[in-house]
Amino acid sequence: MGMTIAEKIIAAAAGVEAVKPGDIHTVTLDRMMSNDGTTHLTIDMYNQQIKNPTIADPEKLVFIIDHNVPADNPKTAASHKKMRDFAKEHHIDFWEGKGVCHQIMMEHYVCPGELIFGADSHTCTYGALGAFGTGVGCTDFLYGMVTGTSWVLVPETVKFNLTGTLKKGVYPRDLMLHIIGKIGANGVNYQVMEFTGEGAQAMSINDRMVLCNLAVEAGAKSAIFEADETAQAWLKEHGREPKHLFKSDVDAHYVKEYTFDLNEIEAVVAKPDFVDDVIPAKEACGVKIDEAFLGSCNNGRIDEMRVAANLLKGRHVADSVRFLIVPASNQVYMQALDEGLIEIFMEAGAIVMNANCSVCWGSCQGVIGEKEVLISTGTRNFKGRAGHPTSKVYLGSAATVTASAIKGVIATEDQL
Ligand SMILES: CC(C)[C@H](C(=O)O)[C@@H](O)C(=O)O
């Protein structure tokens, strides 16, 4: 029986010839990332609960302060200091205020064929480069940090065959929200989403990241694209070499297969309070909003900045709306500056923030108040996700978010 890309990565990390779904293997991790969401907890456990603790391989570790940066209260400042000091003492690669963790990882670390654990649920983003990334809690992270190893229960793989091309005004984020709406929030629980077909092959790394990143919102353990020529060219541009270039075998086993025709996808929004409550964006048009957010590890890259700038040029954000634009990393920020996009944002009345998670989650700047409505390119819209428990979050594409910021109500780009 052949193997899928994900199975081949796990087999390589386990040092065995072959694996199959349901097997449990001890694996050597290629890399581990932790952010300021939980690293302080991991450090406390390391210091207080382990006798004579050591770090197996500091070179494989990356600590990133991105969730609440710059710190907005003394408690956060203290947990950041703990992380900073620990990273220094143990010679761990450390990033602060340079961008959202997954964006930093993609720009600087991830290689095809690697097995990467991140103490963050959207670690599945790394599948855009053909790596197996998965989120773990801080106990598992600690174990990996101390031993350099962990265990993996080999997941089943589900094939997502993408055909055709997206229409004008429809974006990969619409496609992925559509898929999640169709299969549901538990649609691929503990499974790997493998994207394939000519629609997948034609996608840029940016677009592949959009798809892989949101896979966890359908319950996925991970998501993956084959590291084809597009991925290899991207990697080369970023000065890195692939670890392995794995392809799924023709006789690999998929537990289920779906086909999505990209021509049929429309602009959509996910309604409050569930990511899988997806409706055509036109059905939500007219809902009054208080804030709009363009950013996050899902949708804060240069492609989305360009979409927003294109729509904002010569227009203005509605007086009643706060439009937060937050590049996913400083690299994105600087490119947007170079291309004159930041000027367009400022002239249009948007608030441009430093690269961080921002209001993608409700603990950073930009949180919304009682009964306020946000339209967001973030990853989640659960109750209270962006602030007050009575507030509401709609998720949409960069175009829908920008059009809504201009109109003051949910709108699609063709209504401008
Ligand atoms: C803080 C972190 C642990 C969390 C996650 O795991 O995803 C956050 O990034 C999120 O998006 O909710």
Ligand code: SF4
């Ligand atoms: S941008 Fe949002 S989804 Fe991504 S890591 Fe930050 S809080 Fe989590």
